[in-house]
Amino acid sequence: MRIKTFVIAFFLIISIGKVAGETSSRNIISVNADYAERSEKTGYTMYRGNVEISQGNLLIKADKIQIFYAEGSAKSIVCEGLPSTLEYEASDQTLIKAEANNLAYSVDKNIVDLKNNATLQNNGTVIRGDSITYDLTLDTWQAKGGDKDEQNRIQLLIPAIRTPEL
Numbered sequence: 001m002r003i004k005t006f007v008i009a010f011f012l013i014i015s016i017g018k019v020a021g022e023t024s025s026r027n028i029i030s031v032n033a034d035y036a037e038r039s040e041k042t043g044y045t046m047y048r049g050n051v052e053i054s055q056g057n058l059l060i061k062a063d064k065i066q067i068f069y070a071e072g073s074a075k076s077i078v079c080e081g082l083p084s085t086l087e088y089e090a091s092d093q094t095l096i097k098a099e100a101n102n103l104a105y106s107v108d109k110n111i112v113d114l115k116n117n118a119t120l121q122n123n124g125t126v127i128r129g130d131s132i133t134y135d136l137t138l139d140t141w142q143a144k145g146g147d148k149d150e151q152n153r154i155q156l157l158i159p160a161i162r163t164p165e166l
Contacts, residue, residue, distance in 0.1 A: 027056035043069030057089040062103075079103040083117060097121040100132070110136040118143070124159035 034049025045067040047053075053060040062084035068076045083099040101116035111133060114120065118132040120141070130146030143154040 029053065029055045043067075043072070043074075059085075059087045061085045073107070075107050077105045077107070094123050095121075096123075112136065126157040127154070128156075129154035 031047060031051070031053050033047040033051040036045070036047050038045045047062075047065045049063070051060075051062045051065050053065070060079070061081065062079040063081040064079070066078045067074055068078070080102055083101050084103050085099040086097065086103070088096045098114060098118075098120050100114035100118040102114075104113045104115070105111070106113075114132040114134070116130065118127075118129055120127045120132055120134070127141065127143050129143035130152075132141055132143045134141045143156070145153040
């Protein structure tokens with residue numbers, strides 16, 4: 001599924017500089033931010049202020065991105081913004097988008113959590129909710145409405161099937 005390829009590519013690019021799926025590891029990774037810091041001892045890395053990370057057909061924008069390491073490898077990646085956005089153009093020209101105020105990826109569990117005004121778009125289908133959890137291993141998602149009056153339900157928009165005109 002394109003969403004799975006996109007999300008895997010995004011997080012591997014940031015965490016270890018390798019790429020999965022349709023994005024080529026030969027493309028330069030470009031990071032632009034107002035501020036960056038890294039602890040060489042722990043590996044913790046943080047980018048803040050209009051953060052833009054791109055590689056090939058992938059673009060990530062957030063106010064703040066943090067990468068947490070343990071035992072020499074990335075364990076979790078957290079993006080914060082109003083909203084944080086991810087865009088990926090697949091080889092078939094399909095644009096895949098995800099956005100939320102908070103995006104988190106657990107490397108060990110291979111799970112992406114979109115929280116606070118979460119939206120996932122792929123090939124015309126749109127999923128909205130207060131939170132969306134996407135399991136990359138099982139290729140499944142769960143969406144949940146919030147506890148607030150404004151958005152206590154999820155919304156799924158599925159495009160109409162185009163039929164040939166007679």
